[in-house]
Amino acid sequence: MLYNSIPPPEFKIIEGKLNEFDIKLKERIIEAREQAKEDKQNGLREGLREDSEIFKITNEKTRYIFNLYYVEKKLPKKVFDWIIKEKLIDTLLLAKWKKKGYEQLCCVRCINRKEFLTGDKVCICRVSTNEQNKKNKKKKQVKEAENKDSVCTLCGCSGCTSKP
Template identity: 40%
Template sequence: SRFLFDLYFKRKAISKELYDYCIKESIADKSLIAQWKKQGYENLCCLRCIQPRDTNFGKKCVCRVPKEKLEEGKVVECVHCGCRGCSVHSLLTRHVIFGGHDDDVGKSFVAEVTYLSNMAPIHYSTPRPVVFSGPSGSGKSTLITKLFKEYPTAFAYSISHTTRSSRPGEQNGIEYHFVTRNDMERMLINDEFLESTEFSGNLYGTSKKSVEDVAKTGKICILDVDKQGVKNIKKTDLNPTYIYISPPSYEVLEKRLRGRQTENESAIVKRLQEAKEAMEFSKESGVYHHIVVNDNFDVAYNFLKDLLIKEIDEVVKHQNAAH
């Protein structure tokens, strides 16, 4: 199944054709397009979202597409919906004008868009995973804990692997899968992880199997990862919902971390630097589907719950039907 769409390009400006098309098709409102203009997007195209597992499946969206990705037919990330489901299969034109002094800049070109893997859409019965990210002190863990408490049957964590030693009270396969460094490095070589990182000399990672195991239970799989984890997962075909839990400001975050009085100064400085990088990363277009600012906990929790309530209700409905 293939779709034909017009591609519109204009250097350092949004073409009138693209602007009119966006408004007509309700793809983007005027304020969003104005924002794109200020950011100076160079290569914009209008495609239909074709990732079968994405909630935006079949919807039209606007993408910023680097020239090399168009030429190679790689998956591109949507500026509008944040999914990685738009794929340019091939170009039917001999060339595409991206800028310069050519009179054809901004003209419409036809592109051929096809499903990923050239397959018809697949209908998945498992809930879409949710990837949470946010700095220490943002209240992320507390928000997730309350979700689990209010909806104990709707969510489940993927159990991560780690090479660190277990602590008193921790059980293998419950808090973590505790493995040797050799075993984990072998798994990394075999591409068994969605994401992995090293912290304080120990490896941590989320295996593909752990997420699949949660999916088989019919629950919403929760992944709690850092900035690099988000980047790594975006390279896979997992296609989760990305939610960033943000402190109201850097200053408030610093006050929270120091108020804990559980870490020395060097540890606090390190966390603050990581937080600054994470907060900057969260501002990039298309990285997260939703950003929850945790200034007032109850307000933040209700906002988070509203984001997920449709999926929660579906899970609970299926569970009740099964019983």
């Protein structure tokens, strides 16, 4: 990996693990592209599988650092700060996880209003199943697609609300 600045020596301990995420991501993207034609024929949004892989691995990688630093407290602050500075993880997502109600957030796109495809105030994956059922009962005309399942069409997340 090439970095913009010299990493602290302690970064070596986790460098291999971070590289593994990157390698996995590259492989998944290739696989997703191979599936793209088939997906399109099946009516899936073009690029959804690829987006979904990017979201999943970025999320895992960010969670790994989040846990190491905030939960297990095993990561030196200078290494953490350097990782943030180099943007090796999703820094916006990590910042959101510290907020109440956002602890399990899948990706920042799903709380970015401009990108909502459903026209709702929140992305489908941000609505808990209970809330969805209540809402569906109230609303008589529920779009079929929404009814079928609650997988989000932005990143492929199947629900990321925090458990009560």
